[in-house]
Amino acid sequence: KRAILLLLCRSPRPTPQQARVSPMAMAAAAGSSRRVRMDDDELTFETSAGLEVVGSFDAMGIREDLLRGIYGYGFEKPSAIQQRAVVPIIAGRDVIAQAQSGTGKTSMVSLSVCQLVDTNIHEVQALILSPTRELATQTERVMQAVGNHMSVSVHACVGGKSIGEDIRKLEAGVHVVSGTPGRVCDMIKRRTLRTRAIKLLVLDEADEMLTRGFKDQIYDVYRYPPPPQNFRLS
Known part of the structure; x- marks a missing residue:
């Protein structure tokens, strides 16, 4: 089963420091790690009924080598949004997550994707779409660090970089692609980015991408992988 994660960057209400988690099945999300992280006591959460809050990385069932990367990156305890989001994501649930910036979104996506990847399979297993090159590249860096x-x-498959380099990397085999819709679409249409092994599609700052006119490109990407899929929204 493929999962979809939709990550929304805007607050659903005008309250300055409010975070909302509203799942298709269960919830998750956050803001980007390049910004200062909010304290958990500054956030208000709305989650689906029965959502378990997991207070430590060790209790999440995360693989040992990934835990080493998480602690090595400097994390000691999951943020509030990670406590609610990671377990549903790695369980393969479809998730819609909405939260303010600075609540741990990028690291949440990174560790969840790393947990789902089978490194013995040299094909793309997770595809993360972001509205900007900077965000896609940031996600690549965080994922490389925790993994x-x-x-x-x-x-990172983004515009402004060499198409030849993208083709070379993808043909050599990568587990995760973090990219912008236009370049990712191009690589799929060239049959360089193969979608048959994708387990998870993440739309990071999905609301931002839709308002910036990426709707058709996102649809093109979505229709290529065979169903069913899991989606995650940021």
Whole structure:
């Protein structure tokens, strides 16, 4: 089963420091790690009934080599949004997550994707779409850091970079692609980015992408992988 994660960057209400988690099945999300993280006591959460709050990375059932990467990156305890989001994501649930910036979104996506990847399969297993090159590249960097001890291969597939380099990397085999819709669409249409092994599609800042006119490109990407899929929204 493929999962979809939709990550929304805007607050659903005008309250300045409110975060909302509203799942298709269960919830998750956050803001980007390049910004200062909010304290958990500044956030208000709305989650689906029965959602379990998991207070430590060790209790999430995360693989040992990934835990080493998480702690090595400097994390000690999951943020409030990670406590609610990671377990549903790695369980393969479809998730819609909405939260303010600075609540741990990028690291949440990174560790969840790394947990789902089988490094023995040298094909793209997770596809993360972001509205900007900077965000896609940031996600690549964080994922490489937390996945350092498990040899996960991540490639940022974005405009402004060499198409030839993208083709070379994808043909060599990567586990995760973090990219912008236009370049990702191009690589799929060239049959360089193969979608048959994708387990998870993440739309990061999905609301931002839709308002910026990426709707058709996102649809083109979505229709290529065979159903069913899991989606995650940021």
